[in-house]
Amino acid sequence: MSLTVMKFGGSSVGTPERMKRVAERIIEKKQAGDRVVVVVSAMGDTTDDLIDQSKKLNPNPPAREMDMLLTTGEQISVALLSMAIHGLGHKAVSFTGWQAGILTEAVHGKAKINDIRPERIHSALDEGSIVIVAGFQGMTDEGEITTLGRGGSDTTAVALAAAIDADVCEIYTDVDGVYSTDPRVVKCARKLDEISYDEMLELAHLGAAVLHPRAVEYAKHYDVKLVVRSSFTHNEGTSVKEEAIMEQGIAVRGIAFDKNVARISIIGVEDVPGVLAGVFGALANNGIDVDIIVQSGVQDGKADFSFTLSLDDREKALEVIEGIRGQVPYREVSSEDNLVKISIVGAGMVSNPGVAAKMFSTISSLGVSIKMVSTSEIKVSCVIQAEPLHDVVRALHTAYGLDTAEQAFVGGPKDRR
């Protein structure tokens, strides 16, 4: 008898009809002989509605009280889902995060899980119940209610799967798996049967929003087998695991892109030790994440460097840089938006020379210039102008042999534009 964790997101349970369908889906799994633990998010817009209500009373509410407020969303979901399962004649028991034994650090709004004590889950499973756990939430050792922050329900599911030694953790979403790139951009994008944790991490960080990076990191760390699949179909989905099989001759697993990119350049910086630490330390202290950093050669003891960051953080970053002019003298600062970052991701890259070169030449052949480059063992990223993004993604998808034969035949090259 295998033990499965099934995680359903908020849109999968957004209406009574969907909630019932999810209940049926869970019962199918149970009837197939599995022991089942379900993790569920708040229904549809519940969380946003609660946030709206809070803003009317306090535009800047304490994080502790926000956690008290928002955790009700998942509690409502688990209670209703349990009722739906009972309504279909099966035993179920719902648990809040604290009831499920999910202990977190004492941080509100984005707590990390410290420990899981799944005694009550095991007892309920032993009694033959389907166990339904509220995602996104936990409790501190002092009995304070916490939330895990963004992607929290994915993390709950993976952490629970690790704690109860589940055979698989299935993440149900509104897509039927992880794709080689965004199917809205490339019609012949292929659904991947398998992907490694590291590849998934790169894709997740790059905006393929089916799985939260924290959950993937957790899965990698505890070696939890993940499957991403659709709550609306019975298609196989995508397995995420340590070693994912690569098709013969294919070095790139997927192509991700990020439209939310700005670049800041600082020109004529005094080239003394600690300059970079001064700039990026100040940005980090202000909660600003930077992505690609490029320093160009030093001339007359002055250096130029550029970095990319989220477009949303640009104004704040410029203020911070203006503020440190006293400590880190520089000649001028400029910024640029209307940029995108395109990345090719694949564990097979390491052993395939020329993968990066093919990326550069493909982009160049479209007459597009590359503004910044960054590489890792399993990823190459290029920053380019935003306009040709879709053309570049399509060209790369074809160049790396990722187009599905079927779709390529049906659509033909013209249609793919």
Add this chain to the structure above:
Amino acid sequence: MSLTVMKFGGSSVGTPERMKRVAERIIEKKQAGDRVVVVVSAMGDTTDDLIDQSKKLNPNPPAREMDMLLTTGEQISVALLSMAIHGLGHKAVSFTGWQAGILTEAVHGKAKINDIRPERIHSALDEGSIVIVAGFQGMTDEGEITTLGRGGSDTTAVALAAAIDADVCEIYTDVDGVYSTDPRVVKCARKLDEISYDEMLELAHLGAAVLHPRAVEYAKHYDVKLVVRSSFTHNEGTSVKEEAIMEQGIAVRGIAFDKNVARISIIGVEDVPGVLAGVFGALANNGIDVDIIVQSGVQDGKADFSFTLSLDDREKALEVIEGIRGQVPYREVSSEDNLVKISIVGAGMVSNPGVAAKMFSTISSLGVSIKMVSTSEIKVSCVIQAEPLHDVVRALHTAYGLDTAEQAFVGGPKDRR
């Protein structure tokens, strides 16, 4: 420095504006130098909305899951109220029932409080915070979430007041106190300054719905001084306590009535021991409460008796009585609706002979016949036809000297009809 428990019902916090007004009201109390613990119910229609959602998934949901669902209503209230207080620049901390240490028996939907462990409340008060506790909910020793059933938030407030030895428990409602009778029926009804627990219990049971009987019983048992007052005005309200002062020459404190009354008569019952136990035992086993029971004389070894019960229970009661015909032989059963029960309540009755006689004569003088009578130390109830109810209440109110002089002068007898 005194310690006050303030309880606000759902309609007092039903909108952001009302929630803010409640927050201001609490802060006033705090600024007057009190230490303040607040108990709050779910906002406005929240509970009904949650029940509606559940019915769509399961018309008969398990009580445990219903408790999981409904307790979110109060959790939302306490979080938002705490945010509102923070927004006005004061420290507040919200607690769920289990965080506040409210331990109940292991019954869902209508648990009784077994114990309160208010350590966290005391710590928060010691830190100078206003403490806000979710009403209506608690936790079993096994960590199951429970609700206290109807009137639960009143009970939470009184039980907390007892546990933390508060100086007073203020129940804020949408009326400004307890009245001598329903002011919608009798314009010159007077607000009572004081009322005893026992009188309040009789009035509460009889439908003067400002305070739940369980909360009054709890207050009486633990000698908690209660004040019922308006959340919208600063009027004094009504004190509920052990010994309430009676005005000179007034034996009756208030007049209550209940429109939800049916009578069932069982005719020609075999007069053997255990007959009454058989009938009322069967009704009790089916969850049917009976109120007034009258047995008329025995003739030829057969007795007739009648009892009143809630109109809503009539059909079910008739079925039960039909079902026990085998064990308890009787000739016929009949039922009657369109009845009301009027009660005069007052601790001064005991020492004032003729109080009941005045009730009977006042009712008779209106040409209304009395169908059943029941008395206790501090109450006389009469069942009459429904139609003349308001006239009878007004006549009794005048007869017992309860009309306010002011109102009686302004309105005049005609207007009082």
